[in-house]
Amino acid sequence: MKTIFTVIKKELTDTLRDRKTLISAILLPALAMPLIILGVTKLQKNLMDKEQSKQLKVALIGAPENIVSQFNDSTFLVVDNVVLAGVNDSIENGSIDALLEFDTDFNEKISTLSSGGLKLYYKSTNLLVEKRIREKLDNYKAVVMNDRIKQLNISSETLEPLSVVKIDIASSKEQIGKMIGGFIPYIFIILCFTGCMYPALDLITGEKERGTLETLLTVPASRFKILIGKTITIALVGIAAAIMAIAGMFLSLKFIDDIPQDFLNVINDLLGLKFILMLFAMLIPLSIFFAGLLSAIVVRASSFKEAQSYVTPLTFVIIIPAMIALMPGVELTWQTAWIPILNIALATKEIIAGTIQLSQYLVVVGSLILLAVMAVFFSLKQFSKETMVLK
Amino acid sequence: MINVENITKQYALSKKQRKELQTNSTSVAAVNNVSFICKPGRVFSLLGPNGAGKTSLLRMVSTILKPSSGDIKVDGVSVIDNPQEVRRKIGFLTGSTNLYDRLTPGEIVKYFADLHGMERSLFNERKENLFEQLNINEFSKKRIGQLSTGMKQKVSIARSMIHDPSVVIFDEPTSGLDVITANSIIELIRQCKKDGKTVIFSSHIMSEVDLLCDDLAIIAKGNLIYNDTMDAYRKQSEGKSLTEAFINIVNQNN
Numbered sequence: 001m002k003t004i005f006t007v008i009k010k011e012l013t014d015t016l017r018d019r020k021t022l023i024s025a026i027l028l029p030a031l032a033m034p035l036i037i038l039g040v041t042k043l044q045k046n047l048m049d050k051e052q053s054k055q056l057k058v059a060l061i062g063a064p065e066n067i068v069s070q071f072n073d074s075t076f077l078v079v080d081n082v083v084l085a086g087v088n089d090s091i092e093n094g095s096i097d098a099l100l101e102f103d104t105d106f107n108e109k110i111s112t113l114s115s116g117g118l119k120l121y122y123k124s125t126n127l128l129v130e131k132r133i134r135e136k137l138d139n140y141k142a143v144v145m146n147d148r149i150k151q152l153n154i155s156s157e158t159l160e161p162l163s164v165v166k167i168d169i170a171s172s173k174e175q176i177g178k179m180i181g182g183f184i185p186y187i188f189i190i191l192c193f194t195g196c197m198y199p200a201l202d203l204i205t206g207e208k209e210r211g212t213l214e215t216l217l218t219v220p221a222s223r224f225k226i227l228i229g230k231t232i233t234i235a236l237v238g239i240a241a242a243i244m245a246i247a248g249m250f251l252s253l254k255f256i257d258d259i260p261q262d263f264l265n266v267i268n269d270l271l272g273l274k275f276i277l278m279l280f281a282m283l284i285p286l287s288i289f290f291a292g293l294l295s296a297i298v299v300r301a302s303s304f305k306e307a308q309s310y311v312t313p314l315t316f317v318i319i320i321p322a323m324i325a326l327m328p329g330v331e332l333t334w335q336t337a338w339i340p341i342l343n344i345a346l347a348t349k350e351i352i353a354g355t356i357q358l359s360q361y362l363v364v365v366g367s368l369i370l371l372a373v374m375a376v377f378f379s380l381k382q383f384s385k386e387t388m389v390l391k
Numbered sequence: 392m393i394n395v396e397n398i399t400k401q402y403a404l405s406k407k408q409r410k411e412l413q414t415n416s417t418s419v420a421a422v423n424n425v426s427f428i429c430k431p432g433r434v435f436s437l438l439g440p441n442g443a444g445k446t447s448l449l450r451m452v453s454t455i456l457k458p459s460s461g462d463i464k465v466d467g468v469s470v471i472d473n474p475q476e477v478r479r480k481i482g483f484l485t486g487s488t489n490l491y492d493r494l495t496p497g498e499i500v501k502y503f504a505d506l507h508g509m510e511r512s513l514f515n516e517r518k519e520n521l522f523e524q525l526n527i528n529e530f531s532k533k534r535i536g537q538l539s540t541g542m543k544q545k546v547s548i549a550r551s552m553i554h555d556p557s558v559v560i561f562d563e564p565t566s567g568l569d570v571i572t573a574n575s576i577i578e579l580i581r582q583c584k585k586d587g588k589t590v591i592f593s594s595h596i597m598s599e600v601d602l603l604c605d606d607l608a609i610i611a612k613g614n615l616i617y618n619d620t621m622d623a624y625r626k627q628s629e630g631k632s633l634t635e636a637f638i639n640i641v642n643q644n645n
Binding site for chain 1: 402450453454455456457475476478479481483485487489490491492493494498502503505506507508534550
């Protein structure tokens, strides 16, 4: 045990003096959450405000007077002399944002209590255009509906046979948890992996390349203890990255305004002791798994550059299951609880939403511990091979 | 004392290597049935052309590599049966300093002392003596990355000698070093001999061998082709330079 502590102490001192590791394990994770939250809140709000207040240029062909009047305010500009044949170009080049083409019998249909037809030309990639025009048409529709109700002498209920009262039993925490819950573990998993990556490259391949590993093998400490010391150090840096991400999240709440209240409540819940304990019970074996896996892979490389070429594709292998967890309908089940990475992402989603089943959570933690043990065993097998540890 | 008994080291050949070497054999012998003895208080030199198997042999003595067959006993302890105990007895030094750039000399020496399980008081005493002898104190607080090659080599020596090994292994210790730094290694070898340690070193430089050695072995293509005292080797050279004699022996056995 003393040997393992000696190795960890030395490796941590060495690693924490490495600028690359400090950037990937401390600085980047600490900044990731504030930047994401800032992006999600401030940037989105600014964009929406800008789109909402932007004057929309609309062309109206064959529109009745009472529809034209709907667009007579400062947020809209009715553009004349637009030819229907060139509508696509006009929208593409920005001379108009949308065009409304009314059927020739539109007025007649409205007056005979039928549906008046119109076509809306717009570009869905231009945010809010369709929504803002629909609001104007809905105003017109409400006026027509009122007229018809009076004309037919019927009550408004006649036209609304269903009166649905929606009672959503999902708490706002659950709704937001399901919505953003997949994204938060995705960030933790990626940061944990990148946090482990540089120390693994430096403590295994770097030592091999510099020849220090050969010298280390001449001391009366077993290779197993040396490897365990290195693996724990790599995993600790991965965990440090996750801790920094949480610290970043905490700082975001303190210093960023304009965070929606529901979102703020969910993040406040995340910073509770229960969530942090449950998250770290999964992140610790996950970090050891990453450390073992990375050690086993990078020990095969004879240079830092070669090791990087092995590890970079592995990033995608980690990202894919984490991304699957973001897809709607992918839930934590007895089967998905065994799939590494995906299971931690899904379990975190359920914890955030408050819908996690303890038995499934225990399976996730158990499977991660099993995986961590297998990865360390695999790395030990590689580390025991003479051809692997020598240049 | 190092007792090398019929040692053989074979490396497995990959398909690519078999193709390059144009052989069907699945392995190649880097060291082939080699035996010799290195005695305490004497300097034993291992000579041989590049790829002769010197480094493989020294790596087996220092337990980094496992022999395919045969055994090596270091002060009576087998590298196969008890490699950990052997490691307590050896110090290993190469020409490349093999140090950690972000640590200080003090931290490195302490790390290796801890891995050798040294008592704190003994460590402090040894460290003080070594740092004074090697003039490390003046740069002991600087990180290795900021030191010159000569300074690094001094730290490397301190690291190898901190646990006071009875057997010291030098693998081409002066290769690539300037004259002043190389001289500090030569002085160290002399000191080890004076202290009654067993010293084995591999080298390409015949002048160093002439200066330091008591016993000599030459290996070529993994085979031991000469093993005698330095005096006997000088006598056998019969007026030729030591380098010429070395080339003759290697060529005769080719």
